[in-house]
Amino acid sequence: MSEPSTPVSRLSPLHDQHVALGASFTDFAGWQMPVRYTSDLAEHHAVRTAAGLFDISHMAEIAVIGEAAGAFLDEALAGRLSALSVGKAKYSLILDEHGGIIDDLIVYRITDHEFLVVANASNRDAVVAALTQRTADHAVAIDDRTDATALIAVQGPAARAVLEATSAFVAPELDELKYYAWTTGAFVADPASDDSVAVLVARTGYTGEDGFELYLDTAHAAGLWAALLEAGAPLGLQPCGLASRDTLRLEAGMPLYGHELGLSIQPVQAGLGRVVVTDKPHFVGKEAIERGPGDDARVLVGLAAEGRRAARAGYPVMAGDEVVGEITSGALSPTLGHPIAMAFVHPAHAAVGAQLDLDVRGSRIPATVVPLPFYKKEA
Known part of the structure; x- marks a missing residue:
């Protein structure tokens, strides 16, 4: 009789970089992620006073595609996503029929007919399953792009200066990019050939500071990470792990799924009643939300x-x-x-x-x- 196998944690596309930097690791939602590099306090203070560099590639990226994508998301999620302009993002929730929170999400409108839904790592399967189930009456496609997508966050008052100092990275007019908006940048992965790869640059974050989140193909994540670290070091940029990310988000009053959010919690209980648009004709969980908790x-x-x-x-x-x-x-x-x-x-x-x-x-x-x-x- 064979012994039961031990589940193997997934590795970030930046795992080797974290090892080289001396990171301590923890299992987080089935991923081996850096919990700290030096000290929790030093990393926390770096974000509040200068800038921190985070690997958040464990987050789930799910595309919703089709002419009816906006109308579909209006019914599938708690917010009114059809009103979102291309180039903008919105915080939203996906609820079950009892009004409980399956997950909290960031939704980006990529084109008129494509949205990017970013979910928590622990809820990737649940969100993909719920969205897929809810497509029954809609001509939309759900494309889970998590495995092909890396996500790097630069957070802190010096975040923009770090990006602007990174010569291999180009993004237009970062100073004019509003909070919860995105633009397309480029990373020159091979200076010899001058070829570049596209980077979705969002002015979003989970620390209570100004900052940017950078989405790109996993194959080029290590190069961008290294370029940011090198350019940002004179500006005080430090790599930061999950421990400092948690104290930063707590100070900023930002909820964490499994703590402030869950299936037994309705949005109004968590102070998120404003996120739910109740005057829509229908969305999953509407009747329970109208009854209240x-x-x-x-x-x-x-x-x-x-x-x-x-x-x-x-x-x-x-x-x-x-x-x-x-x-x-x-x-x-x-x-x-x-x-x-x-x-x-x-x-x-x-x-x-x-x-x-x-x-x-x-x-x-x-x-x-x-x-x-x-x-x-x-x-």
Whole structure:
């Protein structure tokens, strides 16, 4: 009788580069991804003060193609994607029939008849399956391009300067590219031949800072990564892993699937009611959304505490002797210098200024409900 095989994690097209840089790795949604290169704090502060370079090639890229693509996405997703202009992007959600969140997405309109849907790595199969199932009455094609696509993010106040300093990379008028918009750039992979490869350059990110996300063919990812690192080093650019990405997004109040989002959570509970366009004739989950989650359904709040002890996901939130919520994400904020957390709590305790306690391994830590995000970059 043979022993059960151990699942093999997928490797990023940049895996060899991470090894050469001395990265520590972790399994994330079935991928071996760098969790850190030097220290979590140093990488976090690099993004807040200069720039960080992230490999996020584990994200899923799914094309929706056809003359009816816009109308299809209006029914398949919670937003109104048919109104999106070519060259623009929109944050959206894909819901199940109960109004639960299958995933949160970024949707780019590539042409009049093509959209690019970017999903979380852990939900790639679920999103592809849901979109495919929902094509039954629509003349559209679903094309999962994840395996052929690399995704590199440059985030931080010096992000644009890094791209502009990278001589092998060209993108027009980055200073005029608006947030949640994209343009086409080019990377000269072989200077001797002057041949270039197309790069989709999006002004998007998951850190609370200005920045860009670069989509390109996996075959050329290593070359672009190296060119960015070399050009960005004098500007303070550092390679950054998943640990700093998590504290950055937490400070920015950005939800993470499996923590603040999930099938048991409706958008309004997570503060994402604005993402759902309810005046559309139909979309999957509409009836459940219109009914709502119930008056006692817990809602997402921000919590700030004093001291150095941070509550982690799963820790109870207390009001007196009563458990009124649960932490979904928590950390000692590197930027703010005190513990922060997001939590789902009973709506009776969700008002800004409410005083609660965090149960940190049996110790009660006083905390205050505060507005999200915890951190917002200066204009």
